[in-house]
Amino acid sequence: MFPTYLTPKKHLKNATIFLFVFKKIVPYSFNQCKFYSNQSLPLPTDNSRHAKAIKDGSVQNLNVANHLLNVYGRSKNLSHALKLFDEMSHRDVRTWTIIVSTFARVGSNMIVLELFNDMQNEGVKPNQFTLSSVLKCCSSLSELRIGKGVHGWILRNGVAFDVVLENALLDFYVKCEDFGSAKWLFELMGERTSVTWNIMIGAHLNTGDVDKAVDLFRRLSFKDVAGWNTIINGVMRNGFERIALKLLFEMVKGGTLLNEVTFSIALVLVSSLIDLELGKQIHGRVLRLGIHVDGFIRNSLIDMYCKCGKMELASKVFEKMDMDFRREENSIEEIISRSSIISGLILNCEFEDAFKTFTSMIHKEIEVDRFTVTGILSACANCGVLQLGQQVHALIQKIGHKVDAYLGSSLIDMYAKCGNLGDAQMIFKQTNDKNVVLWTSMISSCALHGQGREAVQLFEFLTSEGIMPNEVTFIAVLTACSHAGLVEEGCRYFRLMKEVYGIKPGVEHFTCMVDLYGRAGQLSETKKFIDENGIYHMSAVWRSFLSSCLLHRNVEMAEWVSEKLLRLEPLDAGPYVLLSNICATKQRWEEATELRSLMQSRGVKKHPGQSWIQIKDQVHTFVMGDRSHPQKDEIYAYLDKLIGRLREIGYSFDAKLVMQDVEEEQGKMLLGFHSEKFATAYSIISTTSQTPIRIMKNL
């Protein structure tokens, strides 16, 4: 259906009209977005110890400097640590170990590898600590080659192997999924600690072998906190939340002391179970233990409240943190927490607040990282605010964020949903590491714009690149087929999904198929499909069927489908209104009235259709039969003229089967006053003829 293109009129020459559907209306007024400028951080003049050491010259002493470096490193004060490190005239192994572990701690893996190189160039021989840190970086980056190089280097240089280093190496092989080397190393190890076993359990959990992991864990004679944490976290990540919860209770009962990692995992568990009461209990425990000062814990708390839909509680935790961290504005903890708050707002559909928080971050010159930006772009996509989305895109380029698969996908989605398929395609071409999600975003975008052939072609490219399509990819390609009338292709992909990729079709896939047949007008085929697949209980399927019946003006079928839907979804307004309209046109007044009173007694409410447009920095929202706009007279006058012209060239209104509340509309001219038409008319009279018109709507 989209984009809808209206025949060009004299007035509309060169302008295109788009209609897009969005999740939520956002009457958002745009502030002028001031961009973040890369200002350098203030010098550490406030750190008295450092200042004193510079003053009395003791900073030249290696021990003093190393100590200071360690303090900066542990407080994650990267800029100061790096500055001190650069200024040091002498550096020893400890210096390098501190700086390497500082960057390893915050996950700046590339910097760690660079430092490792520099260290060797300066002729300093790495010790076990440095090597362990470097190996950890290799596993985070999945850099099997570099890690193997480090392993070779260790062997060549005769660095003594101890359990700690061996464990680090084992973990590296496990994380890089080189299970052959991992097994070989494990068997060679002379000493195995609980850490060794925990790594092996983690390996099973990461490959999805939950049974094996739990079995191995049960047989451990000594279960330490990390072991418990590993198993609980891993079982949860594999989707067995309830078992994870059981294990957590078992851990508490068994008397193992919980650490901050346990609490963090427990809070994530609560978020995925959406168990607010348990979350509050854990919060209480956290406060009693005094570990609420931990950045990880706080953020897990914020995130837990967001996921449970309690934004006020999340903000409370955040504000408390804001007070404590006021002295370190750009601390990693603060950035992460802000990002969590923003994604929480987006999750709870509070887009306007999300935008406000985001702009306030920019005004305060607080660093916005990739996570925040990704969330904001997704919000822009969801409510169709192209201008803000474009500014965010510019911001990304200004800060110099690498466009990874996450960012790329959200940019593509944003541009496509805001009507710029071309820009979406450009982002797709420019993104280097394309994963399934990125491909799927592009396919969905084509589908949204009715470009069925392109979507199919993209799908073929994707499989030829050796990427495994997932269930969402199939939803995208099936939608594309149904919107473009590619019935045969759609059926082929549906079979391909089941037979070649072994994906069990879900409600969405069935709905796509019903839509595919239905839109193409093959209504009896649709019925057959529903029968064959035994999907009578899926209301989404019937809803799609119903709209196809209306599209092809099949009143009998529409009536039959409506009754089915009515039974499945007694709270859905659509079938009531439709059925009563059908009854009314057939003069079956009693039935029509009955349906209306049934609807009222069940408290079924119809969502009002709304459309909105953005002109300059104003959002104009319209509802059906709207008379509240300050320029209503001009809008009505122009609309009359436009509709008159449309009639002249043969356009007729079909009022029979449109879902409308007749009572509400009594006395109004029915179809001339859809909210989209107001938006269109207003757009035409208030912009030049070259300006594209983008209309957002909620239904």
Add this chain to the structure above:
DNA sequence: CTAGGGTTAG
């Protein structure tokens, strides 16, 4: 060894 925030979906 174990913990936190991000993308696609009629």
